[in-house]
Amino acid sequence: MSQTAESTGPRRAPTMADVAKLAGVSHQTVSRVLSDHPNVRDSTRAEVQRAIEQLGYRRNSSARALVTRRTLTLGVVACNPTLFGPASMLFGLEEAARDEGYMVSAVTLRRYTAKALEEAIDHLSDWGVEGIVVMVPHRAAVAALAELRLPFPVVTVEGGHNLPIAGVSVDQDLGARLVTGHLLAGGHRTVWHVAGPSDWLEAEARVQGWRAALEEAGAEVPPPLVGDWTPLSGYRAGQELAGRVAASSARRGAPEVSAVFVANDQMALGVMRAFREAGLSVPGQVAIAGFDDIPEAEFFAPPLTTVRQDFTAVGQASIRMLVSRLESGTTDGDERVVIEPRLIVRSSTTQI
Amino acid sequence: MSQTAESTGPRRAPTMADVAKLAGVSHQTVSRVLSDHPNVRDSTRAEVQRAIEQLGYRRNSSARALVTRRTLTLGVVACNPTLFGPASMLFGLEEAARDEGYMVSAVTLRRYTAKALEEAIDHLSDWGVEGIVVMVPHRAAVAALAELRLPFPVVTVEGGHNLPIAGVSVDQDLGARLVTGHLLAGGHRTVWHVAGPSDWLEAEARVQGWRAALEEAGAEVPPPLVGDWTPLSGYRAGQELAGRVAASSARRGAPEVSAVFVANDQMALGVMRAFREAGLSVPGQVAIAGFDDIPEAEFFAPPLTTVRQDFTAVGQASIRMLVSRLESGTTDGDERVVIEPRLIVRSSTTQI
DNA sequence: AGCGACATTGTTAGCGTTCACAGACATCTA
DNA sequence: TAGATGTCTGTGAACGCTAACAATGTCGCT
Structure with missing residues (x-):
């Protein structure tokens, strides 16, 4: 019974x-x-x-992981994944990891301090990740990372090339040279720049490329304006620039504003709004170019000349690098993969 | 020695x-x-x-998980996280999960089929997640999910309200009514609609809300155009609509195009470009409104009237719901949290 | 028949934790 | 001083799996 x-x-x-x-x-x-x-x-x-x-x-994955000593989990520390770039990387990265048989756990950073980064990494370590990808192109964060000496492989994305950390990055310098060169070739005496926050490595590299391109062409280097990647900050910078256009004939010491390279597409959008409101025509009076090629850029008014970064490829490359280090047991070494960006010319810089 | x-x-x-x-x-x-x-x-x-x-x-987290029978890991199935909406939700969700002491593992869907969803869930199950959030507002996917009877709690985001699954959603219907009402109040005889793909639940709900608002106001209901959320598809729809504006006086059977409600901001951008190219002024000749309030929307030319969804709140709410089910051991029941959207009026719909 | 090689299966011992329980010792009460 | 209560610490047994080895059976060959 x-x-x-x-x-x-x-x-x-x-x-x-x-x-x-x-x-x-x-x-x-x-x-x-x-x-x-x-x-x-x-x-x-x-x-x-x-x-x-x-x-x-x-x-039971835990029992299995316990005995095999493999969690088959990779960690990712991301910055603001709301932006198109980081989001695309995360997308490509997750897909690549899954194909390699790994699971991805992501942690997003609220603040970009060394402490926040350490906490994020701690959190990931607690869950037993076998390696991590750090997508925080922030100077202080990367410097802190270099100090850390973690017991598992680490790969950075856009982590700069001065530090002994392996990583994948897009050639920001080249990208900036491409746009700047394109604008100069369009007949502009010089090119102004709206930069990203100075503690972001990407922003810095773009400034460098821009400056180098101007100097090599013998053009004057105007003082760069600084934004924070948001359309609003671009708008403010745009207002400032619009003022200079109006005053340019009267003003001494700074060259005429006829071309602007903005460090990302979102800020470029803001700049264009400011110009529109100031009655300036783009590209008639001022040519504008951005960086990133977000999906919207092609449909801006006017469509935006920009630099396309293959974010998905970056994500995939970072996983490949991480997995290969995992398999070979390498924890240090500063191997680097650099991906070339591409100039996308649209009507924001070309007179029709 | x-x-x-x-x-x-x-x-x-x-x-x-x-x-x-x-x-x-x-x-x-x-x-x-x-x-x-x-x-x-x-x-x-x-x-x-x-x-x-x-x-x-x-x-050692594996050993700990083995004996406590808790992996403290939650799974997320996301659709295209490159879009602002999904990305923001993921952001809020991860943060909320971390605060609750959980780790998040995300899987992104390449195709929106029942099979792909099952594979994604399988993948997550293999890693021992304690529960999952499904952010795939796709009819077939959600239907498949309802069949599945998983051994752990599942919470959907924008999963529709016809199925016996717990979930969080924004009141799309209300959002659509708000915009449509706003446009009608602006003096337009009727409002055209560029919808999202018909198999997306969000798209469907927005169509419903739009239609209901028109019918309640006694306005004629024009045939909705359909896009795929991308700016390009909006552009195509815009060209179609622009043709109708031009021909409207001559054409029989369809009302005049003077106001358009587009199902998301990206498509609205495309529509605006098409109108611009056709020489139509916005909002002068045609008023346009979008949906989502992406960060760029405020800086479009002209700034876009739209419906703001608090994506972060949705992400947080979904985690709260999942965790509470985890703690109470509930696997079924169709509890729902609905978040109210907000109309953001900008100059794409208001004559100055 | 006897032997080796191979295919197939079972047995045992961990992996690094937590949990339940059992000691050892100190402190308090009667 | 005996007993009862606490506080602190240690012991042993899981948890569910894989790895190493042992045990069986099967076949072919001499």
């Missing part, structure tokens, strides 16, 4: 032993079936498979 | 036993220190802490 064991309770997930008993084999045989070991008789394999299906069995 | 055990090899991470030996206590005491158990003498605690520091010890 006894039922099949307990009938109530939040019955626990079936274990390998349960499957084994049902299939009439040992738990080890079940393990062999699950890991596709060749030496299992076909009939046995079928029997085990049936038992697995019937019980809805799934391997 | 014997050294302190082996000196070479990739020495394994220290374990609790190592700490215990160094501190001269049992492993259990170490465990107690780590979990802040009160009954540990202060001097012992200090000793253990020192040993932990010295060895750089970290608790």
Whole structure:
């Protein structure tokens, strides 16, 4: 009259032993079936498979990780994933990781301090990640990272090239040279620049490329304005620049504003609004170029000349690098992969 | 002459036993220190802490998960996280999860089929997530989800209200009514609509809200155009609409195009470009409104009237719901949290 | 028949934690 | 001083899996 064991309770997930008993084999045989070991008789394999299906069995990942010493999990520290760039990287990165058989756990940073970064990494370590990708192109953060000497491989994205950390990056300098060169070739005497926050490595590299391009062309280097990547900050910078356009004939000491390279597309949008409101035509009176090629850029008024970064490729490359380090057991070394950006010319810089 | 055990090899991470030996206590005491158990003498605690520091010890999460049966990991299935909406939700969600002591693992969907969703969930299950948030507002996907009967709690985001699944959503219907009402109040005889893909629940709800608002106002309901959320598709729809504006006096059967409600901001951008190219002024000849309030919307030419969704709040609410279900052990029930959207009026709909 | 090689299966011992329980010792009460 | 209560600490057994090895059966060959 006894039922099949307990009938109530939040019955626990079936274990390998349960499957084994049902299939009439040992738990080890079940393990062999699950890991596709060749030496299992076909009939046995079928029997085990049936038992697995019937019980809805799934391997317990914790037990497995405990004995194999592999969590198959990678960590990512991301900055503001609301922006198109970081989001795309995360997308490509996750896909690549999954293809390699890893799971990705991401932590987003609220503040860009060394402490916040350490906390984020701590959090990931607590969960046993095997390696991490740090997507925080922020000077202080990367410097802190270099100090850290973590017990697992670390790969940075846009982490700069001065530090002994492996990483993937887009050639920001080249990108900036491309746009600046393009504007100069359009006949402008010089090119103004609205930069990103000075503690962002990407912003710095773009400033450098811009400056170098101007200097090489023998053009005057106007003082760069600084924004914070948001359209609003671009708008403010745009107002400032618009004032200079109006006053340019009267003003001494700064060259005429006829071309502006803005460090990202969002700020460029803000700049264009400011110009529009000031009655300046783009590209008629002022040419504008951005950076990133967000999906909206092609539809701005006017469509924006910009530099396309293949974010997805960056994400994928970072995973490939991380996985290869994982497999080879390398924790340090400063291997670098650089991805070339591409100039996309649209009507914000070209008179029709 | 014997050294302190082996000196070479990739020495394994220290374990609790190592700490215990160094501190001269049992492993259990170490465990107690780590979990802040009160009954540990202060001097012992200090000793253990020192040993932990010295060895750089970290608790092994797999072993811990194995015995406690808690992985403290939540899964997320996201659709295209490159878009502002999904990305923001992911952001808010991760932050909320971290505050609750959970780790988040995200999987992004490449295709929106039932099979792809099942694979994604399988992937997450393999890693032992305790519950998942499904952010795929796609009809087929959500329907498949309802069939699945998973052994852990599931919360949907924008999952529609016809199915017996718990979830969080923004009141899309209300949002659409707000914009449509706003446009009608602006004196337009009717409002055209550029919808999202028909198999997206959000798109459908917006169509419904728009239609209802028109019908309640006794306005004619023009046939909705359909896009795929991208600026390009909006551009195409815009060209179509621009054609109608030009031909409107001559054409029979469809009302005049003087106001358009576009189902998201990106498409609205495309529509505006098409209108600009057709020489139509916005809002002079045609008023346009979008949906989402992406950060760029305020800086479009002209700034776009739209509906703001608090994506971050949605992400947070979904985690709260998931965690509460986790704690109460609920797997089913169709609890719903609805978040109200807000109309943001800008100059794309208001004559100055 | 006897032996080796191979295929197939089972047995045992961890992996590094936490939990339940059992000691040891100190302190308080009668 | 005996007993009862606490406080602190240690011991042993899980948790569910894989790895190493041992045990069986099967086949072919001499």
